Each structure stands twice: as structure tokens, then as C-alpha cells.
Amino acid sequence: MDRRAIESEVLTVLRHHVPKLRPADRWLALELKADLALESITLVVILVELEERLAIEIGEDVDLAQLRTVRDLLDLVAGLIE
């Protein structure tokens, strides 16, 4: 799966929670907390949904505080697939 396909999956899952989200030039820089209004527990739900869609396992040691932007989330997922 290439990065663009992973990006598409991440966007699909994020849009479950933020339906108005559109991929724009700066969408990877959007802040999960401030721009998308996501709480930690919602981020956990998103990670679980990504696990199920992409058949990956996100470890228990993921530091949610380090997931600041959409790009951080994408990097985490891409790192598990590559």
C-alpha cells in the first residue's frame, strides 16, 4: 500500500468523525485537537478503526500526546505498514 492509499484511508476514517473534512493543501498540518476538535478517547476510536481497516496493530505504547497533527497520525500508520 503506498502513502497516497494510506492517506486516503486515514482521511476516510477521520471523516467519520469530522464529516466536513476535505483534503486541502494544508490538511496534513491540521491539528487533531484544535482544528478537528478530537479528544484523546476519540483518537483511540480512530486508531481502532484504522487497525480494523488496514489490518495493522497499534501497540499499547503509542503516545497520544505525540499525535498532534494529521501528518503525525499518517506517519504512525504508514510506519506500521511499511
Added chain:
Amino acid sequence: MLERHPYASDAYSRGLEGDGRTRLEVPPWRSNVLVRCAASDPSVRTASGLYPYASLEPDCDLVAGLDFLREQGVGSVSLVTDALWQPPLEALRAAFDLCRPFKTTYLIDRAAGPVRFRKKHRNRINRSNRRCRVRRVALADHIESAYEMYRGFAEIKELSGSMDFGPAYFPNLAKMKELTTIAAFVGEALVTLSIWIRFRDIAYFHLGMSNQEGYGIAASYACHGFAIEHFADCRYLSFGPEVGLRDSKEYPLSGFKSGFSNATAPVYLCGASLLSRA
């Protein structure tokens, strides 16, 4: 008027407001959620359950609650259930898009047999009791210490989001009639606070905090020992699950909690996307 679970009460949820979160009552659930709006676009709204659990009435109308949130313009809701106060699992699975075991909560269930601690825990309770004095206190008399000790705990555990309590949290908590606060003292100095919330025959370990001296003498063991006797008339004592994203044997807390418990139960992570339901 039906008695409401303290974690579902308006009084409790008010203490979690702030930092962009506002309380929203969900009448079909007889509970509250916290709603956050995007800084750049107030029409982007997500909802989450309260710390430590979304204690949902066992007979509440889950779907009507989700519909209500959608009508309020909320895009999605995420919450963690209360193993001791929730609708049946089948109902949760039917209502939410995602519902899966999240973490394990540790319990004393007095109906499951006699309460026996691990030997290590018995020893630590005894040792700790020799080094401190434990008694009930009013949280209102120790707000500053509670906040200071909690900040230390939050830094160690790198807590963020709705668990990163602001200064209003403890004064609000102190007003709750369901609250029991147990404190450990070395001489006159407060070293540990153990905060419990009672609902019917359930006593929830809500928060525990120590300063360096309290950690040094493991005063939390003495406080738990005191609490287990204090709540002798409760069938359940709920110690809660791990702090963190998943269950882990590596975190020291699971050993602490499991050593007191004689039962476990899963808590569920539930999530629903709402605007697509219209």
C-alpha cells in the same frame, strides 16, 4: 425523580468543562457528554464521555441519545463504558458503530468470595500502616494539596486531554455528596489522598495521588486497605483499569489494582459517527 449516577450528574460534569470543552446533557441517556468545537470552525463538534466512565443508565435509549447528539450538530461521539453501570452489551453493539473491549477493570465483588489480598499487598499495607496514619478527611480542606499532587501524577503519567484536570476540578468534586476522601498523614503532613465515589452498592476508586513522601512509603496501600474496610457494605469496589491506551502488564498500576481484586470486568470502547445517520 430518578436517582442519577454521580458520573452522569450535572454537578460532576461541570468540573470537567473548560479548555474548549462544554457539557451537554443527553436526556435519553440521563447523562452528560463533553463537546469540543474546532477552534477554526465552530460547526465542527465532537463529543466524548466523561472521565472515568460514561456511566449510562442500563435501560436508557442509546439510539435516541445518538439521534439527540446528531440533532445538536455533533459529528461523532466516543466513550468508555462503566462495567458496573451500562446497558446490555448487545444494546451497545447494536447502537454504536464501534463497540469493543478496551481495557480490564479490577474489582472486589464480595459476592464472588472472600476478599483476600496478595501476600505482597498484605505486607505493603502493614508496612505502610506503620509509617503513616490514615483517616477520612473533607476534600474541601485539602484542595491545594490535591491539585498539586495531581499535577505531579499527571506529569508522571503524561496525562492530557480531558484527564488533564484544571483548577476548577477539585473544588467541584469536593461538593459532591457521593464523595469519600481518605488521606494518609506522616505526622501532621498530608502525603496521600485517595478519592472515592459511591453509588448504591458500588464504591469507585476515583483518583489517588501522593507526594514524594507518600510514594516513598507506599501510603496508597494503607489508603486502599482503609477503603476496603470503610466500604464493607458495598458489594463492589471498582479500582478501575490501567491508565493508558491498552491493558498492559508492564505498567505498575495493574499489579497494584489486581493485587486487591477478586474479579475483573471489561470496559468497552464505543464510537459512533453521527452526521451520516441522518
